[in-house]
Amino acid sequence: MSTPPTPLSPDTLPDNDNVPGNHYAYCVRLDGRLFMQTGRMIAYYPGPGGQPIRFEPLSSASIGGMVATRFSAPLYTRDWVVATGAGHLILGDRGYDINSYDLDDGNLTLRASNLLAFDETLELKQSIVPGFLTLIGTGKFLASSSGPVIFAEPPIRVDPQALVGWADCPSPSHHYDATWMTGFLHSAMGFLGSNSGEERQFDFTGAGTVLLQSSESGVHDPHLLRQLESQIGGLGTPGLQHLQGVIAQQLARER
Amino acid sequence: MQPFRLHGTRILEVDLRGGSVRAATGSMIAYDGDVTFKNAGMGGGDGLRAALKRRATGESIALMQCSGTGVVRFAKDAMEVLLVELAGDTLRAESERLLALSDGLSTDVAFAGLRGASSGQGLFTTTVSGHGVAALLSAGGPPIALEVSPQYPLVVDPDAFIASQGQLNQTFVTDVSWRTLVGEGSGEAFSLRFDGKGVVYIQPEER
Numbered sequence: 052m053s054t055p056p057t058p059l060s061p062d063t064l065p066d067n068d069n070v071p072g073n074h075y076a077y078c079v080r081l082d083g084r085l086f087m088q089t090g091r092m093i094a095y096y097p098g099p100g101g102q103p104i105r106f107e108p109l110s111s112a113s114i115g116g117m118v119a120t121r122f123s124a125p126l127y128t129r130d131w132v133v134a135t136g137a138g139h140l141i142l143g144d145r146g147y148d149i150n151s152y153d154l155d156d157g158n159l160t161l162r163a164s165n166l167l168a169f170d171e172t173l174e175l176k177q178s179i180v181p182g183f184l185t186l187i188g189t190g191k192f193l194a195s196s197s198g199p200v201i202f203a204e205p206p207i208r209v210d211p212q213a214l215v216g217w218a219d220c221p222s223p224s225h226h227y228d229a230t231w232m233t234g235f236l237h238s239a240m241g242f243l244g245s246n247s248g249e250e251r252q253f254d255f256t257g258a259g260t261v262l263l264q265s266s267e268s269g270v271h272d273p274h275l276l277r278q279l280e281s282q283i284g285g286l287g288t289p290g291l292q293h294l295q296g297v298i299a300q301q302l303a304r305e306r
Numbered sequence: 307m308q309p310f311r312l313h314g315t316r317i318l319e320v321d322l323r324g325g326s327v328r329a330a331t332g333s334m335i336a337y338d339g340d341v342t343f344k345n346a347g348m349g350g351g352d353g354l355r356a357a358l359k360r361r362a363t364g365e366s367i368a369l370m371q372c373s374g375t376g377v378v379r380f381a382k383d384a385m386e387v388l389l390v391e392l393a394g395d396t397l398r399a400e401s402e403r404l405l406a407l408s409d410g411l412s413t414d415v416a417f418a419g420l421r422g423a424s425s426g427q428g429l430f431t432t433t434v435s436g437h438g439v440a441a442l443l444s445a446g447g448p449p450i451a452l453e454v455s456p457q458y459p460l461v462v463d464p465d466a467f468i469a470s471q472g473q474l475n476q477t478f479v480t481d482v483s484w485r486t487l488v489g490e491g492s493g494e495a496f497s498l499r500f501d502g503k504g505v506v507y508i509q510p511e512e513r
Contacts, residue, residue, distance in 0.1 A: 056388075060453040073448050074447065076450055094466065095461050143509075146445065
């Protein structure tokens, strides 16, 4: 019979690396503060003195000032906490691959649901692309992905679902397949359902790096809905009525 | 005792050799030879008292008895399989993470403190004791074994807990405040703290 995994302890756990033999769990050597997504702690060893690590919501008074200068993504505040204390903190994210990255005086944009944790030295902002967050500054962050992350250089067009994030290059624009556009202009194909499923891509240009995941099954993102919701304010009554019609049609089709 | 071995990391193979093994109902994926499968009964084959306790505590367990000759293969939802050997000691496991138990192991229900009241993981835990091998399941990736010693206590998310083994004292830590009620909780409102000496197995995915 095969033996169970060798038990790990603070003496054998890595400092800031994946748990040995496990892409799906990551051990952070915490000493200070870390921004992390709510509920991603799977276990921790308290540091010397046995003081428990505290997980504080961003609205907590003791960290409020620091949060306000570091975290400017109001839509996402409820999904993040600050872990404070010392010890070995093990994180898991629904069985997705977890990797750490270093950002050196740079900026990097990630799909919000793929960003797992980041150092307090980094600054977080909501990207102009819905569902994405931008990290600015110098520090470490953790990202989860469905399958390993692949790095690519622009110019490149990627499937929106496979996109994890991008660094240094300008924000992407939408690219629509030429034949699909022709059909759309003649208002035929697009509405008759003759879609290949690949008619829309994100188009990256300029110098930088694009991060892709090997699976198109994206991480479910509850924030996207909220972001869309926050944008309907500017539509006015006619716009809202129109949107209602569109949604009703879509619902009828999906049933 | 039947030899338990892994085929890859997600399939358990058991050579029955005329003996029997208890496994989670519906977990058989293939077998050869002459094997009969029968429901192990209300209490998972541990008698009426255990059955009533399970009924009362909600720590339900659905086991089947597989006996005969041949090799039976078990798997569940492509979860990773973890084999834990027991030599007269007791394993505390999450009932839904049990895949198979060799002959010579019995299960019971123990009060585990107010564990995981938020996640519905129940106030009770299943104990496995005796001599033999228990096959457990880990979702989201390979299981992680963490050592607990007097020097290093451990805190675990109940949703990631699979099993614990050894002389461990388990306490329930709450971090509930008015913020939890308005939806701005710490996300770790309930956790398990282990003190003593032993090993705790966890999985990378929160249920």
